[in-house]
Amino acid sequence: MQKAPSENQFFRYVLPSMLAMLLSGFYAIIDGFFIGHTIGDTGLAAINIAWPVASFLLAAGTGTGAGGSVVMTTRLGEGKKEKSRQALGNTLFVLAAFSSAMTILLLLFYRPVLQFLGAEGGLLAAAAEYTQIIAIGSACQILGTGLVPLLRNQGKTISAMTAMVCGLTANIILDALFMMVFHWGMFGAAFATVTAQALVAVLSLSMLFRRKEERPFRRDLFPRGKIIARLIKIGLSPFGMTFAPSIIIILANWQCLAYGGSTVVAAYAVLMYFVTSVQLLLQGVGEGVQPLLSYFNGAGNPQSVHNLLKKSFALVLILSAALCTAAVVFRDTIPMIFGSSGETAVLVSSALLIAAFSFPMMGITRLASSFFYAVQKTRYSIFVIYADPLALTPLFLYVLPLFWGVTGIWLSIPAAQGILACAAGVLFISYFRGHGGAASLHQNNGGMTG
Template sequence: MAYKSEFLGTEDVKKLLVKLSIPAIIGMLIMALYNIVDGFFIGRWVGTYAFTGISLIFPFQMMIMAFGITFGIGGASLLSRKLGEGNLEYARKAGGNAISSVLILSILITIIGIIFMVPILNLLGTSADVFPYAKDYYEIILYGTVFSSYLIAANNLVRAEGMAKVAMFAMVVPAIINMILDAVFIIVFNMGIKGAAIATVLSQVIGVIYIIKHQFGKNTSIKYAFDDFIINLKIFKETIFIGASEFAKIIMSSVLVILGNNLLGIYGGDIAIAIYGVIMRIAMIALMPVLGIVQGFQPIVGYNYGNGKLQRVSESIKLALLGTTGLSLLGFILIMVFPEKFIQIFITDPEVITQGVFATRAFFIFSFLIGAQMTIGGLYQSLGKAKPAFIISCARQTLFLMPTLIILPIFFGLNGIWFSFPIGDLLGFTLASGIIFKDRKSLNLSI
C-alpha cells in the first residue's frame, strides 16, 4: 500500500535532510520568538523589573512545554517507525494517544498551577519588586497551557509524517501574529506585561487551529478514527518511555534555571537574573537552528531504521552531525565577537549590558560542542533507544552542571555560576561521544 510518507525511504538523503531541516529550522526559530519577542518588547518598553519577571517565569513555561514535547517526540518516534514498517493502524494510534495524553495533562497542569500560584512564584525566585510583574505574566500564560502543549506535540507528529512545511507554518503564522499583537498591546494600548502574555496565548490558539486543520484534513498519511484517541496503556508506556529523555532534560533544565535564578539573586541580585534571562534568549537564537536539523533528520532515521535501510540511517547521521556542528560553531563565533549586540536586542539598561558581556562570553565558551551532543541524543530518540537517550539528555544537567552550579559560587562568587555552564557542555559532549562510539557496531551503523 502506497502512502504519503514513502519518500522518507526513497529520496536522496542529502536532499531529504535539507528538505526537512530548513522548514524545521525556520519553525524552531519562529517558536523561539514566542519568548524572545515578549522579552524584546518588555525589556525595551516596560523595564528591567518586568523583564526579570518574565525571565523568572521562563522555567515554568519550559515545564509546560516538557509535556507537549514528551508526547510529541515519543509519539513521533513511534509513528515514523511504524510508518516505515507499513503498520498504519499502529501509527494512527500512536498519534491519537499522544494527542489525548497531552490534552488531559495540560488541563491538570492548569488546575494545579492555579491552586498553587503563590508558592510556585515564590519557588521561582521572585523578589518583592518583581512579584507583581511575574504574577501578571504567569496567570495569563497558565490559561494557555492546553494550546501551547497541543501545538508542540502536534507539530512533532506532523513532522514525523514528513510534512515539514506544515509544521513550519504552524509556528510561523502564530509567531508573526504574536509580534504584531505584542506591539499593539504593549506600545499602543500600554498593557505592559499582561499585553505580552495575552498576545502569546492568542497566537498559540491560532497555531492550534491551523495544525488541527491539517491533522484532520485530506493531505495526511494519518487518517485518525475515534478509537485512536482512546488511551492504550501499551502505547502510552512506549510513548512515555521514548519521550522520557526529553522530558527529563527539559524538567532538569527548568530546575537548573530556577536554581540559577535563586543563586543569582543571592550573588548578584535582580540585575544578574536579568542578565541570565538575556543569555537564555541568546541561547535560544543560537540553538534553535541546530535543533531544527535534529528534528529534520529524526523522521529519516526513524522511518529508515523501521524499514531496515541502515545505510540511509548512517548517511543521515553523518550529514546531521556536520550541519549541527557547523551551525554551533557559527553561533559561537558570532556571540564571542559581538556579545553587546546580542544583549542590546533585549534590553537597554547600561548596567545589564556592561555586566552581561563577560557573563555571555563565559556562558558560551564550549557552545560549539552542543550541536553534536544534541544530534546524538536525537538519534537515540528516533531509534527508540530510551536508556541512552535518557542518559545523554540528563547527564549534562544532573551529573555535571548541577554540582558545579552549587559548588563553584562558594569559591568564585557570581563568576562561578557563569563558568558552570561551559563545564557542563564539555562534559556532556564527552559522554555523548563516548556512548555513540561504543554503540556504533551494535547498532550496525557506519559512523
C-alpha cells in the first residue's frame, strides 16, 4: 500500500479482486471447454481426475502469497515499515522454495498420485499427459498465483487484475492454437495453462517492483523463522479455500466412479467448473476486503473493520442470490458449452438445480474464512475451511448416495454448506461477544490470536 487506505475504498479493492479470483479459475474451465470439444467425455473425466494436482500448486501459491500479505499489511498498519518489508522478502523466499520442491516431487510421483486419485487405463494415460506438463511448470503455477495477493496488498488492485486478464487471454489463444490447430490434445491444454501462468508471474513481478523503493533489500530475503511460521499459519486458510474443492473432487470422483462410471465423472467435472467459479467469485469479496481489514485491524480501528464486514455480507448475499438464479435458469445450457454428451448433459442439469441452492451459504462461509484470517483469528478460519472437506462432505458423500444414488452426490453440496454456514454464524457471534462487540476489535491488533 502506497498510502493509508480508507474504508470508502471498499469497491476499489473488492471488485478487481472478484474478477481476479474468477479469472484464476477460468484456466481449468477454458481447458475443459477445448478438451470437451476436441476429445469429449474421456478428456473431461481425465482433467477432472488430474485437476487436484494443479489445484494444489495454485493453492500453495495463493496460501503463501495471501499469508505473507496479511503479515505485511498488518505490520504496515502498525507503522512498522521495516517489518512489513521483511514479510514481503520472506514471502518471496517461501514462494521460490515451494516452487523448487514441488517441481521435483511431482516429476517423481505424478503417476502414482493419479493412480491414487482413481485413474486407470485410458483415463490414466490422458491424465498423465496433462499432469506431466503441469509438474514441469510448477513454478509458473505457484508464482502466478502467489504474487497476485502481494500486488493487491500494495494497493495495486488494477495491476493484479490486469495480470490475470493478460494470462487468461493468452490461455484462450494458446488453447485454441495448440488444440484446434495443432491437435496436441491434453498436452496442448496443459502447455497453454503453464505458459499463461508464466506470463502472469512475469507481469506481476514487473508491476510489484516497478519502482526501486518498492523492492526489498537483499537482507529482507533472508529467511526468518518467526515470519515464515506466521505467514504459513495464516496461509493455511487461503490455501484451504483454494484446495478444499479439490479434496471434495477427489472424494466425489471415487463415488462417481462407483455409482455411474466415467459419464458421471464427466458430469461432475462440468458441475464443478460452474460451482468452483461461483466459489472463487464469492471468495473474491473476502480476499478483496482482506487488505483493508488487516490494515485497520493492525491500526486498531475496530469501527472500520465492523463497517467493512457489514458491506461484505450485503455484497455476498446479493451476489450469491443472483448466481443461484442464473444456475437454475441456464442449467440446460451450461453443459452444452462444454460439449457434453446428451446423457452427461441430463445429469449436469439436475445437479446444477440442486447445487445452486447452496450458493448463498457458500457466500457466508467464504466471507467468514477470509474475515477470520484477515484479523488473524486463525483457528476460526481454519475450522470453517477444513471442516467441509475433512468432515462434512466425506460424511454426506458416503451416506446420501446409499439412499439416493448419484443424486445423493449432488445433494452432498447443499447439505455440507448448510451446516457449515450455521457453524460460521456461531463463530461470528462468539467472536463479537468475546471481544465485547466491534468497539473492542482492537484487542487483536497486537499479533496472532487463536
